[in-house]
Amino acid sequence: MISILKKLNRFARRWLFTFAGVVTVTRFVNDPKKAYSYYPDLPAKSKARVWLELIGWLFRHGEVNTFYYYYGFDVSPVDQGAYIPYNEFKDLRNNWNRAIYIGRRTTSYLALLRDKYMFYLLLSSLDFPTPKVLGLCIGGSIDWLDTHTTEGIDSLMRRPGFKAFCKTILGESAEGAFPLRVEKGLLLLDGAPVTLPDLTRRLAGGFIIQEFIEQHPRTAELYPPCINTLRINTIRKGNDVVLFSSCMKMGANGSTRDNWASGGLIGVIDRETGRLMKEFKFQPGRGGVVTRHPQSGVVFEGYEIPFFKEAVRMAVELHSFLYGIHSIGWDVAITKDGPLIIEGNDNWVIAAHQGVEGGLRARFLDTLVHGGKGGSC
Amino acid sequence: MLTILRAFRRRLRKIAFILAHVGEARRMAYDPALNVTYFSGEELKSKPRIFLDILWWLVRFGEINVYYYNYGFDRKRGARMEEYIDYPNFKRIRNMYNSRVAIGRHVTDYECILKDKFVFSQVMKTLGFPTPEVIACCLGDRVRWTAPRRITGYDELGSIESLSAFCKPFLGECAEGAFRLTVEGKRLLRNGAEISIEKLRLILREGYIIQKYVAQHPRLAALHSHSVATLRLVTINSGKEIVLFESCLKMGAGKLIVSNFAAGGLIGEIDRATGKLMRDFYGNPTHGGGRVQRHPDSGIMFEGFEVPFYFEAVAMAKALHRRLYGLRSIGWDIAIGPDGPIIIEGNDNWELTQTPLTGMKREFYRLMPDRGIRRGPVNILNGSGTV
Numbered sequence: 001m002i003s004i005l006k007k008l009n010r011f012a013r014r015w016l017f018t019f020a021g022v023v024t025v026t027r028f029v030n031d032p033k034k035a036y037s038y039y040p041d042l043p044a045k046s047k048a049r050v051w052l053e054l055i056g057w058l059f060r061h062g063e064v065n066t067f068y069y070y071y072g073f074d075v076s077p078v079d080q081g082a083y084i085p086y087n088e089f090k091d092l093r094n095n096w097n098r099a100i101y102i103g104r105r106t107t108s109y110l111a112l113l114r115d116k117y118m119f120y121l122l123l124s125s126l127d128f129p130t131p132k133v134l135g136l137c138i139g140g141s142i143d144w145l146d147t148h149t150t151e152g153i154d155s156l157m158r159r160p161g162f163k164a165f166c167k168t169i170l171g172e173s174a175e176g177a178f179p180l181r182v183e184k185g186l187l188l189l190d191g192a193p194v195t196l197p198d199l200t201r202r203l204a205g206g207f208i209i210q211e212f213i214e215q216h217p218r219t220a221e222l223y224p225p226c227i228n229t230l231r232i233n234t235i236r237k238g239n240d241v242v243l244f245s246s247c248m249k250m251g252a253n254g255s256t257r258d259n260w261a262s263g264g265l266i267g268v269i270d271r272e273t274g275r276l277m278k279e280f281k282f283q284p285g286r287g288g289v290v291t292r293h294p295q296s297g298v299v300f301e302g303y304e305i306p307f308f309k310e311a312v313r314m315a316v317e318l319h320s321f322l323y324g325i326h327s328i329g330w331d332v333a334i335t336k337d338g339p340l341i342i343e344g345n346d347n348w349v350i351a352a353h354q355g356v357e358g359g360l361r362a363r364f365l366d367t368l369v370h371g372g373k374g375g376s377c
Numbered sequence: 378m379l380t381i382l383r384a385f386r387r388r389l390r391k392i393a394f395i396l397a398h399v400g401e402a403r404r405m406a407y408d409p410a411l412n413v414t415y416f417s418g419e420e421l422k423s424k425p426r427i428f429l430d431i432l433w434w435l436v437r438f439g440e441i442n443v444y445y446y447n448y449g450f451d452r453k454r455g456a457r458m459e460e461y462i463d464y465p466n467f468k469r470i471r472n473m474y475n476s477r478v479a480i481g482r483h484v485t486d487y488e489c490i491l492k493d494k495f496v497f498s499q500v501m502k503t504l505g506f507p508t509p510e511v512i513a514c515c516l517g518d519r520v521r522w523t524a525p526r527r528i529t530g531y532d533e534l535g536s537i538e539s540l541s542a543f544c545k546p547f548l549g550e551c552a553e554g555a556f557r558l559t560v561e562g563k564r565l566l567r568n569g570a571e572i573s574i575e576k577l578r579l580i581l582r583e584g585y586i587i588q589k590y591v592a593q594h595p596r597l598a599a600l601h602s603h604s605v606a607t608l609r610l611v612t613i614n615s616g617k618e619i620v621l622f623e624s625c626l627k628m629g630a631g632k633l634i635v636s637n638f639a640a641g642g643l644i645g646e647i648d649r650a651t652g653k654l655m656r657d658f659y660g661n662p663t664h665g666g667g668r669v670q671r672h673p674d675s676g677i678m679f680e681g682f683e684v685p686f687y688f689e690a691v692a693m694a695k696a697l698h699r700r701l702y703g704l705r706s707i708g709w710d711i712a713i714g715p716d717g718p719i720i721i722e723g724n725d726n727w728e729l730t731q732t733p734l735t736g737m738k739r740e741f742y743r744l745m746p747d748r749g750i751r752r753g754p755v756n757i758l759n760g761s762g763t764v
Contacts, residue, residue, distance in 0.1 A: 001382065001645060002382050002383065002386060005378070005379055005382070006379070009379070022640065101551070102516070102548050102583070102584035103547075103548065103554075103583050103584055105492075105546075105548035105549070105550075106548075107488060107489045107492045107493065107548060108486050108488070108489060109489045109493070109496075110485060110486070110489075111485045111486055111488075111489055111703065112489065112490075112492065113485070115484045115485060117723070118487075118490060120503075121499070121500045121501060121503040121504065122496065122499050122503075124503045125499035125500065125502040125503045125523075126523065126526055127526055128501065136700075138480075138702055138757075139702075143699075143700070147620070148505070150699075162621065166478075167585045168482075168483075169480050170480045170481060170483035170484075170485060171481070171483065172483070176481075181564065205480070205481040206480040206481060206757075239517040239518060239519070258576065263541055315526065317526075318521065320521060320528055321514075321521055323516050324489065324493065365673050
């Protein structure tokens, strides 16, 4: 009885969503801020054709494809079946990442990536290079890792010349992160003075205090105001960890973050040569395609990323130690001394990669292989 | 509609469970193999009274209280049943606080830090707490060595000249699947018997850590030399401070190489004011039970036996729990080495050790108030949870 009611509930919801989706698709196609071509020089499909294709996608996959223009479906005869829909990808990614069996027991390992402090503890123990965590701020006090003491927030004032980056413990896409400095007895948050009570309020959400890093001059040249990072996706295929895709993320238009979702650019790094490919793209609604950086003017095609091969090797090796997670999107900074693992993401997004690399459906589904007896998952 | 039906289904299931287990309750009261008292010298309740007690517990909490005799409920005077927490509610509340926590608007589950022995040991290493070193973890066809960090096949195990280690499954509980591994001049010995590298590979590839063996303090080794006696300390984050909730000592007996109560070991309380053992130690009912005042092998009297470095161990457990802010309650296994306490592991799914001395219901509910069923994650910052 309950299962029949549940099924009915699901069925009704799905159809309700689909009909509401028709309205959303119509609005989407008529919104000039979202419905613009990434390739304005190429002949485009008519609005009616675009609408019909989006409706077809909605009925087939149960989602409004907001990446329609980003994927370039509006201009060329692209094989849309080669692209994996976001909902299908999300379900597969989450199901494979959420829990694995080792023997007859299972657990979820996601906290190791999601909690930046735990991530740091694990990487440090294995001697993987990662920015040092100087303190942990939780419950109105700071646990200083160098002195092994717990002190109030005001203890920052007793560290003249202190310079660090504060990040929320479980934050995503750099949300809530800010640089913090102590200069001439003043606390500077993002360069502006802040009072101790205001800082205490800001830190109340649970933060790690992480050392500043300096990136390699070659990656700084692309866009100096932020740390431009490599996004390396690795996936466990059977018992092996393999490179899935490698991209470069960089900030743009005054942003101090390199995240694609925060207005940054993303483009492919050729995995054979370690050089950037020609085109970089903004997120839908934030811009189109560029072949040189809008601020620094650097031409992307052929631009060599230092330590690229080392970064890929490191990500693959580190993933081997994180055997409990199927696929990970690594953010890797490049410093003068080599790659530095900033963070790993279990909830990485494939859309950004499909937009610059083409459809990744087959490549992704190909990795969904069980390790067999004795293997994980 | 769905909610009402679900509540109705829950009720029906509970009634069905009770009806299905009345026979078991009867057996617990009347079957001489199950009706084994821990207090033979004391005045005991009649069998019908015991049956009614067990039945009442079953109706109230939906469980057969297998610890009825262990708690000493069969005595006419002694333990008061209302001071003891039932297992279904205990388990629900413990898991609710430990399984999903929120920091800000994000939610995660920190149990893997404790559940996975490799992860736990690596976290301990960076935090600087003493713990047995994990030299490698094995899964599938790869051995992942920690220092120096490298990934190899199993052949490398055969090139080790000498090793005294303990192999444990990554996610194992109650010492299941654990064994001693020693290497003497390239001979591999599993629990003392020679084993080929190929046979060892077949075991280890299921997911094992290789952990250096811990030498225990001579005072504890004197109790039972085959196993490493461990303190079982339970700490709970009350929201304001880390509170010591339970304090016991577990030790092996007979030929056991582990100290786990569930595996047939003995457990008894440590006086938290003096750090000395209490008089009585208990065996698990599923392994024959029993209450003893001296160790069955070494003959050492428990009462007044001083546990070395006890207070240091308590301080260490509290300090470490503060760093593991994502877990509300942790059951620590701490060995005592010649130089001080060594953290063996932490358990999110720790079990209550309510001995006849202590019913812990009130204290448990004070530290972890019941938030009912189907509530959201515990927020560790805003007061709906800890810290």
